[in-house]
Amino acid sequence: MTFKPAAWPRELRSQAWYGGTSRDVIYHRGWMKNQGYPHDLFDGRPIIGILNTWSELTPCNGIHMKELAEKVKAGIWEAGGFPVEVPVFSASENTYRPTAMMFRNLAALAVEETIRGQPIDGCVLLVGCDKTTPSLMMGAASCDLPSIVVTGGPMLNGYYRGERVGSGTHLWKFSEAVKAGEMTQEEFLEAEASMSRSTGTCNTMGTASTMASMAEALGMAMSGNAAIPAVDSRRRVMAQLSGRRIVQMVKDDLKPSDILTKNAFENAVRANGAIGGSTNAVIHLLALAGRVGIDFTLDDWDRCGRDIATIVNLMPSGKYLMEEFFYAGGLPVVLKRLGEGDQLHKDALTVSGASIWDEVKDVINHNEDVILPLESALTKQGGIAVLKGNLAPNGAVLKPSAASEHLLSHRGRAVVFEDIDDYKAKINDEDLDIDETCIMVMKNCGPKGYPGMAEVGNMGLPPKVLRKGITDMVRISDARMSGTAYGTVVLHTSPEAAAGGPLAVVRNGDVIEMDVPNRRLHLDISDEELATRLAEWKPTHERAATGYAWLHQTHVEGADTGADLDFLKGCRGAPVGKDSH
The missing domain is CATH 3.50.30.80 (IlvD/EDD C-terminal domain-like)
Structure with a gap:
């Protein structure tokens, strides 16, 4: 399936704020100019909001997210857009109490109103940890403006005394070993230093990496986005290319509702089974489906995932980490394997404007001990x-x-x-x-x-x-x-x-x-x-x-049903409200 773009040029949403010569337009445009923007930037080019979840109290969304935002901006400028970076609510599982999950819906609500209330024609959702990814997709889906996901990427492998250390997974393993008397507290503290040795999200197939994979499997991120390590230069290239792409998506009027179909959700469920993904994906995808009005239930999770073999040999189910997954070919290889087994809706649309199958059909598996053959699957019936x-x-x-x-x-x-x-x-x-x-x-x-x-x-x-x-x-x-x-x-x-x-x-x-x-x-x-x-x-x-x-x-x-707030269900769109000035 190839997306058929809408007619262009047409008046952009942002022109309700910045187009013309009325007093109200000059009010909006004039204040923006105090940042040194030339007048011709407001001439009808797409204004792209880079919704950045960077925070020093969200370790997964660390300082590298600011660097990625600059690369996204470069891509937007190159494609003829006008980038504006917008900080948004950022909830981290390892700092928020009582739990970051309590604030996922608040973050989604804040993002939704940020998009709806400001002169944005399209969005780059710059996310990382396991709550920022679903919350920003939920907010964007509620408004249904053209949007693309760029994740921050996983951290590098950890090592302790020659053993791979998976963030989170070995925390549970080592803490149980201390209680069993098999590891000393001093050794546990020594191992702590190896658990998070670079910026980025969990290096296991935890919820952050799972949700990055779900964004890609849904078609909301560019092919190959999910697994690139945070500190790899190719992560920055992906950010810049995504910046270029969102400008064209706005011109084509390619929206989340065009991408987030029932077939896209079924593809994501099957991908989750194949990668051994987190149970948290269940609750996040159910909530996201509720935002776009898709009939997608727990029974769909079981139906679509039951016969999917887990073929990605990553912790916590297997032995490798996200670095190896990326080097092996990442999620595109998994999606190709699903497609070859008639377990993928091949015509599902992606943010590229092409089908998901067109994006993955020619990729190569570079390590069959990381992305396993079906006969060597970790679990013949994976899924949830x-x-x-x-x-x-x-x-x-x-x-x-x-x-x-x-x-x-x-x-x-x-x-x-x-x-x-x-x-x-x-x-x-x-x-x-x-x-x-x-x-x-x-x-x-x-x-x-x-x-x-x-x-x-x-x-x-x-x-x-x-x-x-x-x-x-x-x-x-x-x-x-x-x-x-x-x-x-x-x-x-x-x-x-x-x-x-x-x-x-x-x-x-x-x-x-x-x-x-x-x-x-x-x-x-x-x-x-x-x-x-x-x-x-x-x-x-x-x-x-x-x-x-x-x-x-x-x-x-x-x-x-996804633990969303009941009054946030359904897509409410992003109409331009009456000017208050």
Whole structure:
């Protein structure tokens, strides 16, 4: 599929602010000129907003993002556009409390109104960490102006005593080793220095790299964008080329709604399965689909991902890191493999104006130990497994490629933690009645409950279990987990406990059955007993009284539909409002 451009020239949106000689136009244009812009820059050339999420408190979106913005500007100037850099809300998972996820929707709302309220004809979404990527795509989709994603790229490989160190993945691994007595605290601190040795996002296939891959698989970023390391010169080239491209997209009127189709989302789901991508992609893509009005559900995730083999050998599912993925050919190789197996909608449109298949059909796999042949796949059925049953009527998710195969069908006694604080208070207690056959259950960590749905679902195991050499147990919660994490972890259980879902009434000693092959999650009590418990349930957590926390808890939807705010669903467009001057 090749995009058929609209007629050009036509009056640009920005001309409502800057075109003509009226008092109001001179008001807008005259103030802009105080920055030294010549008059002819306002003559009808596209004004491109570079929405930059750079922040010194968002480490993934570090100083290199400012350098990338300059390259984007160069490309825009070269193509005859007028670039303006606009700082936007930037939420980092490793600094924001209670969790950056609580602020994804606030960031998306801020971005949406930034685009709608200012004289911008098109947008470059300059993103990096796992929340900035979906939030900026959500905001741009709500306005539906021509937009292109440029990600900041992953950091370089880490090494500790000759071993590859994956950001996040080895944090969990090393911390469990300390609890098991296999690693000293001093060694852990020594290893810390190797975890983040350059600017950029996680070097594993965590949520940041997953969402960069999702942007590319959806067609919202240029082919090859996702995997280029942050400090590689080719990342800067990609930024400059994207700057050139957005100007043409504005001239062609190529918008997110042209690209973000049902087929594009299905391509992204299949790509996520093939790369062993983060469970967080589920919640972000559901929210994005809601912004463009696409009928895209949890069932689509299961349907499209079930028969996809995980062929990218990256942590946390495999052994390599994003550097090797880039050198092997990156996401284009994966998309080509999907297309050769009739698992790709080849005619899906991309920001290039060409189809996704035209972009990837000639690429070469340079390392078959990184991007594996199908017969050597990490998991024959990767994707994201969507489990349902009386414990999760609206669904829960599990990542098979990061789970232990022997636990995918498991029946065990529930050990219940009422919330994250209860878990922290009890987990190291040697008297805790728990062994490796049990199922750890944590409540009140969903969108309303935490609030914000923090990445605490991959609960660390009790030390007395770790000392046996056990490294995995079944864990169930309404929380999320980091895309860098691993284990047999059931997440996003919906409805959540704080909303009165069945998870809220699980008790210590209840028996739970998890059957991933048959997509079942069952609390082994009678329907009558479950109904009685739910009728007797009362909320145990105080709700926020004011501020954004109140807004979030009042209006956030469930994880099964993307945990967006209910009043932000649907594309509202970007009409030029009445001039207030």
